[in-house]
Amino acid sequence: MITLSIRPLIETHYVNQVQVFADSPWFQHLEQGQASRQEYDAFIFNLCQTHLKSPQILAFLYAVAPPTAAPQIKHNLLEELGLDQVAICHPDLLYQLATAAGFDGDRQTHLAEAAQAQIRQLCTDPLLFGTIQELGLSVLLEVTCFEWMLSRLASRIGKALAAHRGLPSESLTWFHHHSEVDIRHAEEGLDSVEQYLAYYEIEAEDLETILDITFRENIFVKRYFADLPAIAGAADENR
Amino acid sequence: MRIVEATLFALQIPFVEAFAHSVRSRSSSDSIVVRLRAEDGTVGYGEAVARPYVTGETVAGCLQFMERTLWPAVQATDYVPWAGQEEIAWLGSLTLPAEANETSGVVAWHGSRCGFELALVDCLLKAAGVSLGELLPPRHPVTYSGVITASSVEGAVKHAKRFKQFGLPYLKVKITGEADQERLAAIRAAVGPAVSLRVDGNGAYSVEGAIATCEALAEFHIDSAEQMIPRGDPQALATVQAATAISQMADESLITLADAQTLIAAKACRGFNLRLAKCGGLGPTLAIAELAQAAGIAVQVGCQVGETAILSAAGRHLAAYLPEISFCEGSYGSLLLREDLSRRPIHFGHRGLAKPLKGPGLGVEIQDALLEKYAQQTISLLAKAV
CATH class of the missing domain: 3.30.390.10 (Enolase-like, N-terminal domain)
Structure with missing residues (x-):
């Protein structure tokens, strides 16, 4: 059972993940306009692939959420699907981005298949954890860490794509949306993690190990830049 | 063909x-x-x-x-x-x-x-x-060990805790002659008494140093000590084996069939670490395993750090086929590599368990x-x- 405040511990991991990402050579390259059009498009593809299936991931988290956290996760899920009052379906925003970047029908189909393949891989990978409780915590930590990052960097990424890839503002709504909404989500995400830990009575030592396992790589570099070639100074960016 | x-x-x-x-x-x-x-x-x-x-x-x-x-x-x-x-x-x-x-x-x-x-x-x-599993039919399930890198003691403990979280029942610890006792004490404390621990010196010790280290580490219930001294005179390894209760496992000392014969003749060790890329592939490795079995030498199926799904697949077939193995290493796949080469992941699951590979050829x-x-x-x- 967690007795000490775990928020600072988790925040330290999130801060470190975001810092390493923001300092990574590829992030700098993209933000400073040094990437080629193909490299911007590879980044856009990877970003869309990462987030297209967010509703499915949130649905999984909703299924394993403790009663105290379930309403918030359900709200996020409905928001992702555009079924809340704002009624903006987030995957549609990602397709708007892809369309503005000139992805034709074939490439958008490939994008959808690639996103689905990631879900398939999640299901077919041999499970290292002994229970769904541990897997759920690891997924929750990664999802809330993404929200944390987007609340701090989505606006910068959107501006870089407008300035250096020439994408119109209306195609960048996903970034505008996440930079505003995820400031709230990021805080609520930490609440959800605390509620999850309390509900499943997860020991502090186990949390530390699962944090270590979840964040042993930089999750943003891994998701967004995996297939981009190594560039100078990138040797340890994935730590 | x-x-x-x-x-x-x-x-x-x-x-x-x-x-x-x-x-x-x-x-x-x-x-x-x-x-x-x-x-x-x-x-x-x-x-x-x-x-x-x-x-x-x-x-x-x-x-x-x-x-x-x-x-x-x-x-x-x-x-x-x-x-x-x-x-x-x-x-x-x-x-x-x-x-x-x-x-x-x-x-x-x-x-x-x-x-x-x-x-x-x-x-x-x-x-x-045909699958390699038909040529080498699996006799038993394969359970993999975790291997703990020779980083700082703090880093080693972190690794040990990860492996404990994954439920691995066997761990091998890389040792270097620096802070060995502190390292093993910390790892034993982290994983508890039920996890099997063994050590690997990669030839870093002298004969006297190996004997002293084995004595010093015995309190942590070490199941085997791998290649404590450099490859060389089998009699030197026999001296270490005779002086310690911990089973000595030959690794770098065992490359060829002739090495195996010499080690057996010298009663140099109680275990052989069989690694495909070290022993020359499946044929020579099986020949060494046969010799070991006849001589009552335990065999471990080892791996290469950073091997891809290809060697891991072959290693799994070998490990499942051999009549009896003491430990098995490998199949770390994307747990160590940023990307592995196989379309389906090769790595083991909880408790180190892995399924036999059934596809044609090596099955990856x-x-x-x-x-x-x-x-x-x-x-x-x-x-x-x-």
Whole structure:
């Protein structure tokens, strides 16, 4: 059972993940306009692939959420699907981005298949954890860490794509949306993690190990830049 | 069946995190993948790993030996597909030279041979629609060990806790002669009494140092001590074994069949660590395992740090087939590599358990795009027209 405040511990991991990402050579390259059009498009593809299936991931988290956290996760899920009052379906925003970047029908189909393949891989990978409780915590930590990052960097990424890839503002709504909404989500995400830990009575030592396992790589570099070639100074960016 | 084309990919796949032992630290895989294409279009994949401090092979040396010695031998042979023959005899019929001349500094070209042998096995079995699991039928499930890198004690404990979270029942700890007791004490405290611990010195100790270290570590209930002293006189290893209750496991000392015979004759150890890329592939490794079994020597199926799904698949078939193994290592896949080569993940699951591989050949589907992506050097070899 967690007795000490775990928020600072988790925040330290999130801060470190975001810092390493923001300092990574590829992030700098993209933000400073040094990437080629193909490299911007590879980044856009990877970003869309990462987030297209967010509703499915949130649905999984909703299924394993403790009663105290379930309403918030359900709200996020409905928001992702555009079924809340704002009624903006987030995957549609990602397709708007892809369309503005000139992805034709074939490439958008490939994008959808690639996103689905990631879900398939999640299901077919041999499970290292002994229970769904541990897997759920690891997924929750990664999802809330993404929200944390987007609340701090989505606006910068959107501006870089407008300035250096020439994408119109209306195609960048996903970034505008996440930079505003995820400031709230990021805080609520930490609440959800605390509620999850309390509900499943997860020991502090186990949390530390699962944090270590979840964040042993930089999750943003891994998701967004995996297939981009190594560039100078990138040797340890994935730590 | 004739092989008409070979492609050698010298890879560099980054690790998720660096891995260290007493000899060196590495942060990327430097495997060489051998891709063979048969006259009927069937493609097979093998993997070589060059370790200068084990067999004496370097990546450049392996590539040269493959191109100048192995490829001419392969393209000159009309291979007989497997049709139920005795496994060691059929594997032996693949006729792949591995002898090194005395001036080369190489003990045997076993990494190189392994790369070609596995590619041939994969190709010939796929052409016949047969799984390696039919040639080497699995006798038991495979349970993998975790291996803890020789990083800081704090880092080692972190690794140990990860493996405990994954439920692994067996752990091997790399030791260097620095802070060994502190390291083992901290790891034992982290994982509890039920987890089996063994140590690997990678030849970092003198005979006296090895004996003293084994005595000092005995309180942590160590199940075996691997290659505490450098490869060399088997009598020296026998002296260590005679002086300690901990089973000594030969690794770098065991490369060839002749090594195995000498170690057995000297009563140098109670265990052999069989690694495919060190021992020359499936055929020679099975021959050593037979000798060990007859002599009452325990065998462990080891691995190469940074091996891809190709060597891991072959290692799993071997581990499941051998009548009895003490421990098994490998199949870390994407737990260590940023990307592994197989379409489906090879790594083990909770408690280190892994399923047998049932697909044709080695049972893994290799992604050519990843070979291209991570290749630092590619050599294409075409058979001469007959």
